[in-house]
Amino acid sequence: MRLLHQKELVLPMLPDKELEAGEEASELAAEASMDADRVDELRLAVQEAFINASEHSGASDGRVYVNLALLGGERPELVQVTVRDTGVGFPEPVLRGTMRNEEGRPRKRGWGLTLIRRLVDEVEIESGTHGTVVVMRKKI
Amino acid sequence: MTESLKVRVDRRDGLAVVITEGYINNQGGEQIAQAANGLIEEGYRTLLLNLAGSKIVNSIGISILIEVLERVLELKGKLAFCNLTPTIQKTFHIMGLTQYAQVYPDEPTAVAELVAPASPPSGVPNSGS
Numbered sequence: 001m002r003l004l005h006q007k008e009l010v011l012p013m014l015p016d017k018e019l020e021a022g023e024e025a026s027e028l029a030a031e032a033s034m035d036a037d038r039v040d041e042l043r044l045a046v047q048e049a050f051i052n053a054s055e056h057s058g059a060s061d062g063r064v065y066v067n068l069a070l071l072g073g074e075r076p077e078l079v080q081v082t083v084r085d086t087g088v089g090f091p092e093p094v095l096r097g098t099m100r101n102e103e104g105r106p107r108k109r110g111w112g113l114t115l116i117r118r119l120v121d122e123v124e125i126e127s128g129t130h131g132t133v134v135v136m137r138k139k140i
Numbered sequence: 141m142t143e144s145l146k147v148r149v150d151r152r153d154g155l156a157v158v159i160t161e162g163y164i165n166n167q168g169g170e171q172i173a174q175a176a177n178g179l180i181e182e183g184y185r186t187l188l189l190n191l192a193g194s195k196i197v198n199s200i201g202i203s204i205l206i207e208v209l210e211r212v213l214e215l216k217g218k219l220a221f222c223n224l225t226p227t228i229q230k231t232f233h234i235m236g237l238t239q240y241a242q243v244y245p246d247e248p249t250a251v252a253e254l255v256a257p258a259s260p261p262s263g264v265p266n267s268g269s
Contacts, residue, residue, distance in 0.1 A: 018198065019163065040195075040227035047198055111199035111235055118234050119227075 001071045001078065009066040011050070013059070018050035021066045025081050028068050032076035034140045042079060042138045045119040048112040049083035049134045057087025057132060076140050083134045089127040144168075145194070147175050155255050156184040157247065161193030168194075169204030176208045176219075185217030188250050192223035202235055209241055218242075222250040 009024060011017045022043040029039045046066070053064045067082040090113075117123050122137040145168030150157040156179045158172060176187055189205070212219040220242040224232065232238050244250035 016163070016165065019196065022196075037226045040225060041230070043196070044198070044227055044231065047196075051198060051200070109200065109203050111203065115199055115231060115234060119230075 001073060003069055004072050004076055005070040007068045009068070011064050011066065013054040013062045013064060017064070018047040018054070021050045021064070021083070022047040024066070025068055025079070028070060029079045029138070029140070032070055032079060032140050034079065034138070038138060041119040042081070042136070045116045045136050045138075046081050046083065048115050048119075049081075049136065052090065052112040052134070053083055053085040053087070053132065056090050057085040059085045059087035059131065061086055072140075078140065079138050081136045083136075084131060086131040088131075089129055090125075090132055145171050147171050149175055149179065151179075151184075152251070153255065155186045155188060155251065156182075157188045157190055157251070159190045159193065164191070164194050164197040164201035164205075166198075166200045166204070169201035173204050173208050177211070180211065180215065180217070185212070185215055186254055187212060187217070187219050188244075188247070188254060189219070189221045190223055190247050190250075191221060191225075191228065192247075194228075195225055197228055197231065199231075199235070202231060202237070206235065206237060209237060213240060218254065220244060220250055220254055222247050 007024065007028070009021060011020060025046040026039045026043040029042050034042070050064055050066070065084040069080040070076050071078040071080055113125070116134070116136060120136040120138045124135040126133045145160055145162040145164060148159045150159060158175050160168070160172060162168060164172070172189065179187060209219050221232070222244040223246060224243060229243060232243065244253060
């Protein structure tokens, strides 16, 4: 599979900026003829990754880096969205995406990564003191 | 790009419909919770959230809806949803809302199902009163 198209976004960690990242991803997926419901799922996954970066990374540069890529052969086959920050890494409960909180009660917050894992086909997460990279892939 | 949520309430016999338009994020979720809490204070125990005008949500907004659901259930009430996009319905399922809240395809179906089976709960004002 080769890279057919890509776009880089650098967005400030401001309220509702996740909508911009989600919209760009959904436009790319729709142009590549992804089914509309799957486009919506990708949009939400990208929003959640962006929100996690904004809320948990503590990145001093206050920015989220988004790479949108279309991969395939003769035709587009896959949309890959990479959301990266330069923060301190996600705390363990966020990374685990458990269904219950520390008291064992149903969790109300911290659903981002659970949703991402269920809304796209493949997810890779690398998180550490250098920052966090979330790579999401969804087939067309 | 910022979208604020608009919330409208339609009071009926034994049922209140909360109609939303826009992004259900942290702020939007709080607006819905505020409307729902007001209706609960008025005596309504059956609430229907019509999300026809809300095509985009996030997990924080939905988390606040879980808090509303918990309050309604504690009062032996009922919270239902209608007009969800497939992605929002899937998200509700992942986050566990559909275990405790009914989801209907549209408002007329929801109202017919929610109002028909039982007598109106006490303390709920009739429409036009």
